[in-house]
Amino acid sequence: MKTQVIPNLSVDCVIFGFDGLELNVLLKERTLKDDKGNFIINDHTLTGHHVLKGETAEQAAQRILKDVTGFDNIFLNQFHTFSETDRLSSPKDQIWIKYLKQNTGLNIADHVISIAFYALVDTKKFRPDQQHQNVAWYPVKNIPELGFDHKRIMEKALESLRYHAKHEPIVFELLPEKFTLTELQNAIEAIFDIKLDKRNFRRKIQQVKYIIPLDEKQHGVAHKPANLFIFSWDVYERTKKEKLILPF
Amino acid sequence: MKTQVIPNLSVDCVIFGFDGLELNVLLKERTLKDDKGNFIINDHTLTGHHVLKGETAEQAAQRILKDVTGFDNIFLNQFHTFSETDRLSSPKDQIWIKYLKQNTGLNIADHVISIAFYALVDTKKFRPDQQHQNVAWYPVKNIPELGFDHKRIMEKALESLRYHAKHEPIVFELLPEKFTLTELQNAIEAIFDIKLDKRNFRRKIQQVKYIIPLDEKQHGVAHKPANLFIFSWDVYERTKKEKLILPF
């Protein structure tokens, strides 16, 4: 029994990772050579796949993430659906689609609607190597050329991540379970591309009851070891209160 | 020549309207009677339609809004795509789908993915009457029973509207071009379901350069006529600056 795809529906995942210093995105190499070994295509794409029959978009996204990283239960957020009719129509993308059809039998429709998600992971948890389908981390500030409309998708993902990160404590999805305040500050600075004042930042964090200091310090660092903290979703849910923000 | 639909893709529009006092949603009646004239189905749905071949989701949404209200260029925001496999599987919805197939030839697939938009309009601009496909305004605070998964879609739309309204000056899409500060305050209060202090609100608005007082007052009101204001998207774009908001 063959699993059937819904031919005009796909899911693309923008996988963000934080390495303690920089915000990165996981990209897949896309290369195609002619008979003489010269590159016809040599760029990158997001990780994506078709939606299968009987599957929701969310399930498809989790499946893709599992395929790529080997992990379940990655934080995922659906942020936009791209339905432009010319999404796949650039000459390069057409060559690629033709190649896939000839070599893998995968049939990509003319007009594919893509439901896009972003995922947040701690880069240290997933270090891609050669088994990993030619994927690698690239810093958000220095993204290589992307195929299809993936540059657009990537930009919208970053915008949505920022939007979302202002309202809910999702930064912690980028950090290890136990983290230092400097790591937290770096993560926020990386997401928003800003610089914060260390003392003001720490004063603010002290007031937050769901960021809990542990009786535990860093080990093996060549400087004064930092205190470790954990984020408690439980305490967050119990103590959160909506603050009204007006756009002006 | 028949226009072709993409059978497994639809667009649903949550049309919000503001009447100066309350936030409303435009809903369509859905009724079906048996031979004896008893209601088999008597509830409401959002306005929606299939996506046509060669059309983007955004174009489909604009087309639906034009069909329903007669207006072009309505403010639209795509907020989520619903792909649950049981979206249309309740007994009532199945009866309705069967009825549509028999009576209109419209064939609705088992698994329809719906790209959902919300729209913002000034209620006074569009007052539905009997020509208008049995649509009517219902206050958001008192929504009748909805078919399919439209209650869920409606709730998510409201959540997204609130989210969005915190960051960008989209409230003005709900107001007439010239509005009073009380109307503006009422709109914000209706969106967020809160009460604001009049004096503090007005002090805040005074600082905002893109909400511009006119040399013009209300007419025909049985009280001191209010000053009228306009919103300038131009001034907004020129003067806006991102304020950093942390979720804690």
Added chain:
DNA sequence: GCAAAAGTGTTCTCACTACACCCATGT
């Protein structure tokens, strides 16, 4: 002992809160 990051306090400014009365118009 030196390199490297951790950790810590004070002052100033400004935005948010709470609160009550007179004003201009239509009927």
Added chain:
DNA sequence: ACATGGGTGTAGTGAGAACACTTTTGC
């Protein structure tokens, strides 16, 4: 003249911004 919403000021409080030095560890 009266009903209706329009329009206004002040004092108190608290959060955010700017800013530099000492501490603790590994090597």
